[in-house]
Amino acid sequence: SDGERGDEYVAFGVNLxxxxxxxxxxxxxAWSGHxxxxxxxxxxxxxxxxxxxxxxxxxxxxxLALSLLSRMYRKGLGVAVDPKVAFDLTLRAAEAGYPVAQxxxxxxxxxxxxxxIDQPAAIAWLQRASDADLPEAQQVxxxxxxxEVLPGGFAEVEKLLTNAMRGVNEA
Numbered sequence: 001s002d003g004e005r006g007d008e009y010v011a012f013g014v015n016l017x018x019x020x021x022x023x024x025x026x027x028x029x030a031w032s033g034h035x036x037x038x039x040x041x042x043x044x045x046x047x048x049x050x051x052x053x054x055x056x057x058x059x060x061x062x063x064l065a066l067s068l069l070s071r072m073y074r075k076g077l078g079v080a081v082d083p084k085v086a087f088d089l090t091l092r093a094a095e096a097g098y099p100v101a102q103x104x105x106x107x108x109x110x111x112x113x114x115x116x117i118d119q120p121a122a123i124a125w126l127q128r129a130s131d132a133d134l135p136e137a138q139q140v141x142x143x144x145x146x147x148e149v150l151p152g153g154f155a156e157v158e159k160l161l162t163n164a165m166r167g168v169n170e171a
Contacts, residue, residue, distance in 0.1 A: 014041050021053065029057035030065040037068060037077070047078025058089065063098035066090070070104070074113075083114030094125060099132035106137070123150065130160065139164035 057065030093101030142160030
């Protein structure tokens with residue numbers, strides 16, 4: 001569906017994923033929710049449909065679905081804004097090992113978004129996301145080291161910030 005094998009395969013891939021979603025495959029449900037949430041492949045944005053797919057996959061703790069559903073509650077995309085629900089979903093995805101959710105859990109804990117501020121826990125989640133090579137987390141952790149909030153020498157700070165910059169440039 002990503003067009004890697006050519007544009008003529010995109011529709012074929014999308015149809016295969018849609019079929020898998022109809023049969024309850026949680027990864028296909030998460031992908032279909034992502035697609036409906038962002039209006040991918042010439043389909044309109046449909047938050048209600050996205051939420052339906054994502055809730056089914058999130059019930060099985062599919063990390064991407066948990067993270068996307070969290071974003072819907074954090075930003076009020078087709079649902080009422082609910083920072084507590086958003087954080088709870090993010091935490092489930094973070095605990096499942098999803099680096100983006102680990103980063104988002106760290107940010108939420110650091111700023112008290114849907115949860116009490118807990119800077120040690122925030123830093124622990126940010127460190128886990130950084131260790132998983134997530135550029136956003138590497139930038140934050142590198143800057144925390146640079147400001148001596150976290151231990152780390154110049155070489156480690158330079159490595160983290162260089163990796164973060166590469167990730168931004170690739171995006």
